[in-house]
Amino acid sequence: MKHVEGTILGAAIGRRSFLKGSAAAVIAAGLGSSLCESQPAVADEKKTGASEDIVKPGTCRGGCGAGCQMNVHVRDGKIVKTSRRKQSDPDVTRVCNKGLTHALRVYAEDRLKYPMKRVGERGEGKWEQISWDEAITTISDKWKEVAEKHGPRANGFLCGSGNITPDSQHGKRLCSAMGATLLDAAQDRVFYASFPPIVGSFKGAGGGGRNDLKNAKHIFIWGFNPSEGDSQTFHYFLRAKVEHGAKMIVIDPTFTIAASKADLFVPIHPGTDGALALAMANVLVNEGLAKEDFLKSDTVAPCLVKEADGKYLRLSDIGKATVGAPEDKCVVRAEDGSLGALGEVANPVIRGTFAIEGIEVRTAYDLLLERVSEWTPEKASEICDVPVETIRELAHLVQDGHNSVNIGLGLDHVTNGMATFSSILSMCMIAGQYGHPGNTAKGMFRGEISIGWMPYGLANPKGAPGSQVFYSPALLNCMESKKYGDKDINIKTLYIWDHNLFGTQVGGVRWRKFLEDVELLVVADVVSTSTTNYADIVLPACHYFETETASGDDTRYVFHNAKSAEPLYESKSDFDIFKMLFEKMDLQEYDFKDIDELMNAVFDNLTAKKINLTWDRVKEEGSVLTFEPDDRVMGQEGTYGTPTGRLQFYQESIPLDTDYGQTIDFMKERLPYWEPPMEAWKENPLAEKYPLVFTSERSKYKVHTQYTRVPWLLEFEDEPYVAVNPVDCEARGIADGDYIRMFNDRGTCTLRVRFNNGIRPGMVVIDHGWDLDQFVDGFYCDLLGYNVTPVVANSYYFDTLIEIEKATV
Structure with a gap:
């Protein structure tokens, strides 16, 4: 180190x-x-x-x-x-x-300078410089050999978030042209999978972005720390509080910087957020605070659900529409007993059990209330370690005026994350917190993506064989069967770019086992990482500012990124690397001739044409604002981008993010619920051996493992550390500043400890983003569990148990 x-x-x-x-x-x-x-x-x-x-x-x-x-x-x-x-x-x-x-x-010391091939054992760090021609020829020859022997799906590609631009995403187009396998790192997939079926499109154009925070009476920050993990947004929170009088409520296991600014801080037991949300819903219902008019008009509350199969009663079930036709809508019941389609009955009932033409049905809201009724504040208090009176206070606050409930990615790092999001979003429906100014944020802020910016559809060129997609956490859990659902797992080569696999993914130990069967591992990166060190061939990529491109996410602008300097050493852009590989694989018919043709294709859509958004304009103006912020919020018109056009606390069908052969309990998953994390739970017998919950936090000095070796930033924190409550350390004879060993059955990691009274006893918090060689011994990512759940095969970083002991260094 x-x-x-x-x-x-x-x-x-x-x-x-x-x-x-x-x-x-x-x-x-x-x-x-x-x-x-x-x-x-x-x-x-x-x-x-x-x-x-x-x-x-x-x-x-x-x-x-x-x-x-x-x-x-x-x-x-x-x-x-x-x-x-x-x-x-x-x-x-x-x-x-x-x-x-x-x-x-x-100009980093660890910049990769030229293509290299491994000459020692994997991970040994012994390399030989080679030419670009030898590197590209070696890779393409191996791809052709593997495709001939095992089929094109045996060639794999894995991309991360290290450079989210069209030229970098160009590698997915090559993967599709080859008919290869694309591995999805499945990081935060719970977050992205949960919102569309529940609330519709959750990140897109249409106003109601970060500026809407000023309209909120109360701002809930739940499961994330925007002061460090979303720092470009945090000033909106502070201004809403200071300039507009909003009250800030932070729900988090850890006393964060955001918590220090809160009017109310709720230190919840990790992994129990869904239970808290259900208990808040219980209070809203039992104290008559539920917004029933909103539930009737904006949610599926009045929809009648068939007892037999859990499907909605539709007009076709009672002979009033053709099955599957657009007019075959959900049936609702008026107070006088008449029936009609959802949205066409002025005042539908949202409570009741009925027999309609011999079909037993219940309202969707009754089914939700059945789940909610289990979660009294007293029961949730025992699980969440939150006082009953605080649960009641939170329930009263969340329905008092127009409020912003901001859900963070920390909640999707636990195996019960999907149900947690469902519980929080459903509780917000009962509280009526959608469709009004101040309601906008439930996760991602609405309206912040540039319109006319459409780079990701370019990954599948017309006429190409296309890719099959495996989620990497599911892949690790399918190693024994060698089957991903009905598909064979037989990956013989793997090309990784924009991604430090070992520094950011769960299951590092199991990944090394998986890679034993991979005959060629290629890694392209700007600097040396724990993943490049494990490769067979390493390719030096350009820094952002050594190549020309554009980006259009998160700000409503499309920004030009000029080529500010020539690429150092022998580095090449991702676009140029993939272009060479397209040529060697004789797949030029699917490629763009140059970066201008690719970028012109990005803006070849009706929306871009309507606002005169072109690649030439972006280059000329430097930044193009694609739409002005306005006062619209999602759902303001009473419609949402779901199959029913309503907010859906009830899921008629369960859309699978990926099918790896899992079995789904549909009746359970259709409604919000809470169950303990698979591993990181006090009643798990494994907790007797490993009693501490292992979690991580975002750092102001890093984004994943990027920036982790920047000298200026290392002057503030020059080695990894883990924050632990003094109570847990003193019980183990550990002093503040000691080196400790964190360990479980999967791995070990030695680093320094810092006492922190803001950490709950029974858990530890590490600063996310350190890489392997920065630790005294071992690696913290090797500790991580790799459980997956039936609905979403996500990377569950916080579902991990460990023990700690004093180390001799």
Whole structure:
């Protein structure tokens, strides 16, 4: 493990000092805050000594959710610093501490310089430099050999979120053209799978974005810490509180920075959030606080459900429509007993059991209330470790006015995450918290994606064989059977790009076992990581600012990213690497001839044409605002993008994210429920051996394992540590600052401990984003469990039990 020598904030400056002098003041100022604060733009520098700075636009796009554009300052052909770039919306004029360090990332000590092939054992770190021609020929020859012997599906591709742009996603197009297998890392799949069937489209154009927070009376921050994990948004929360008087409620096992700003902090037992939501719903119903008019007009509450099979009673069941026809809608019942289609009966009943033409039915709301009735505040209090009076207070707050309930990704890191989201969203329906100003956020903020920006459909070229998709956590659980549902698992090559598999995925130990059968592992990256170190062939990729592209996520803008400097060493862009592979595989018919043709295809859609959004315009203007923020919120018109056009707390069918041969309990999954996490639960017999719940948190200094070796940031935290409540440490003879060993049956990890009274006893919290060689011994990702659930084969990072002991270092 390396410690950074010297400090830019003190007198001494040791090694790694390249470029520090030119921008030390800027970076020091940026690191003084944990927030991506919106501030006046820094003026473009034209003269800084003998040479003139050229300022070009660049975008940061490593998966944090911000997508910020910044100024890239170039001097004598070298990138010397970054600064804020002024946008028409001052809230998007921003840059964070990480964005200010890109110059160091470009010229990092661990930049990959040229293609290499392994000459020792995997993971041994012995390499031989090779030419690009040898690398591309070796890869393509192996792909052809494997396709001939085992079929094209035996070639695998795996992409992460390290560079979310069309040119990088170009690799998925090659995968489709080859008829290969695409591995989905399945990170936060619960989050993305749960919202569409419950509330409809949850991230898209149409207003009601972050600005809507100012309209909320109460802001719930549930299961995430936006002060660090969503820092480009946190100033909206603070302004809503300070300038508009919103009350902030934080529900989290850990006392975070966001919790320190809260009017009410609820330290919940990890993994019990769904039980809390159901208990809040119980209070709303039993105290007469449920918004029944809203339930009638905006939800499936009045829909009649057949007792026999759990399906909706439809007009075709009573002879009034053809099965499957558009008019074959759900049946509802009026108070006078007459029947009609959903939306066509003015005042339908939402309670009751009936026999209609011999068919026994109940209202969907009655079925929800049956689930909710189990969860008294007293029962939930025992499970959640939240006082009964606090549960009642939360229930009263959530229905009092128009409120914003913000659900974070922390909730989807536990195996009961799907049911947790369903429970919280259903509770919000009972509270009437949709369709009004101040209601917008339930997870992702609405209306923040640029319109006319459509790069992801380009992954499947017309006429190509197409890819089969395996979710990697499910894949790890199917190793013994060698079957992913009815499909064979026989991956013989794997190409990884924009992704540090070992640093970000669950099941590291099992991944190494899986890779024993992989005959060729290729990794393309900008810098060396624990995954590149395990590869057979390593390809050096460009930094963001060494290639031209655009990005259009998260800000309503499409931003131009200019090529600010020539690629260092022998690095190439992902687009150019894949273009060479297209040619070697004789698949040019499916490829774009150059980056301009690809980017023109991104904007070849009706929406882009309507607003005159073109690649040429993006390049000319630098940033294009695709729509202005407005006061619309999702559901304001009373319709939602679900099959019924209503908010659906009841699921007639369960859409599977992936089919790996699992069995679904449909009756259970149709409604919200709570059950303990598979592993990380106190009543699990394994807890006697491993009594601590292992979790991680986002860091202001990293995005996954990006930035983890940037010298400036390492001066603030130069080695991994784990935060533990002193009660748990003292019981084990561990002092603050000691090195400890975390371990379970899967792995071990040695690092320093920090006492933190804001951590609940019985759990530990590690700073997410360190890579393998930064630990004294072992690796924290090797501890992670790889359980999967029937509905979503997600990466469940927090469903892990461990024990700790003092280590000798």
